Amino acid sequence: MAKAPTQKQLQRFEQRGFIVIDDMLSVDELDRYGVAVDEAVAKRSRWDKRPLMKRSLYEQSFRQCINLWEDAPDVRPLTFHPRIGEVAAALLHADAVRIWHDQALYKESKGRETDPHLDHDYWAIEEARTVTAWIPFDGSSENAGSMGYVPGSHKFDVTAVANIFTGRGFDLDNGDEARGIAPEYVNVPRGSVAFHHGRTIHLANPNRSDRTRRVHTVIFFADGCTRRNAKHVTVDRMAVPVGALIRGPVTPIAWPLPEGRLPDPPPLPDPLRPGWPGWPKTPT
Ligand SMILES: O=C(O)CCC(=O)C(=O)O
Numbered sequence: 001m002a003k004a005p006t007q008k009q010l011q012r013f014e015q016r017g018f019i020v021i022d023d024m025l026s027v028d029e030l031d032r033y034g035v036a037v038d039e040a041v042a043k044r045s046r047w048d049k050r051p052l053m054k055r056s057l058y059e060q061s062f063r064q065c066i067n068l069w070e071d072a073p074d075v076r077p078l079t080f081h082p083r084i085g086e087v088a089a090a091l092l093h094a095d096a097v098r099i100w101h102d103q104a105l106y107k108e109s110k111g112r113e114t115d116p117h118l119d120h121d122y123w124a125i126e127e128a129r130t131v132t133a134w135i136p137f138d139g140s141s142e143n144a145g146s147m148g149y150v151p152g153s154h155k156f157d158v159t160a161v162a163n164i165f166t167g168r169g170f171d172l173d174n175g176d177e178a179r180g181i182a183p184e185y186v187n188v189p190r191g192s193v194a195f196h197h198g199r200t201i202h203l204a205n206p207n208r209s210d211r212t213r214r215v216h217t218v219i220f221f222a223d224g225c226t227r228r229n230a231k232h233v234t235v236d237r238m239a240v241p242v243g244a245l246i247r248g249p250v251t252p253i254a255w256p257l258p259e260g261r262l263p264d265p266p267p268l269p270d271p272l273r274p275g276w277p278g279w280p281k282t283p284t
Pocket of ligand 1: 105107114119134202203215217
């Protein structure tokens with residue numbers, strides 16, 4: 001495994017707001033964690049028998065299951081993988097990073113595109129010191145839901161909010177959010193991880209292949225970030241006051257791991273509580 005990120009990679013991320021870093025995970029890790037996330041997604045979504053076309057437009061982009069690290073112990077070492085956390089901290093120039101949440105994003109065969117958006121506005125974090133690690137277990141290709149990023153857009157100070165949950169996201173052709181700059185689509189080789197800044201505009205291709213595009217992501221923020229005046233299950237669960245440091249058992253330090261130990265999960269939330277994508281709607 002190469003030492004990453006290099007100075008050049010840090011500069012590239014700083015300029016462009018995304019970077020692919022090779023050789024982050026071994027074949028054995030990809031196989032093992034891929035199975036763990038497959039099982040966790042199947043368990044979380046077993047209640048949902050709806051065919052793709054009967055789901056909302058957002059749900060047709062992917063099956064989303066958040067905070068798998070909490071109830072799937074075999075996924076936990078991936079979410080808190082030291083190499084991935086270390087790169088996230090370096091990209092954010094942070095001494096330590098916490099996780100906001102992890103999530104599986106499984107784009108099924110014939111799953112539609114992921115609409116253009118930026119992430120940071122969806123989170124209740126004041127400081128824009130956030131980065132997502134996007135980990136495709138089989139690599140990603142143009143035909144099967146590869147990601148596209150608008151280079152440099154993390155510096156655009158976009159004020160409009162793209163609501164991809166009920167809408168179609170930014171209009172990259174006619175809107176001014178991306179300043180007319182076309183997204184760069186990136187094929188991620190198996191074992192590599194793509195990182196994007198929380199304010200980088202991104203989207204993903206539809207899945208035209210006959211296999212599910214299996215991706216796990218981890219959202220990191222620099223330790224020391226504070227709560228913005230917005231709702232989000234992550235901070236609501238810990239009752240973090242607006243303006244206060246975001247710290248606690250739902251957002252543990254991911255790197256460097258204290259004493260090298262994986263964190264213990266917090267008490268599980270009420271499964272009937274709304275706002276938990278992919279959390280079982282019925283306690284079956
Ligand atoms: O995987 C996808 O289709 C979208 C991923 C995404 O929007 C994200 O990780 O922020």
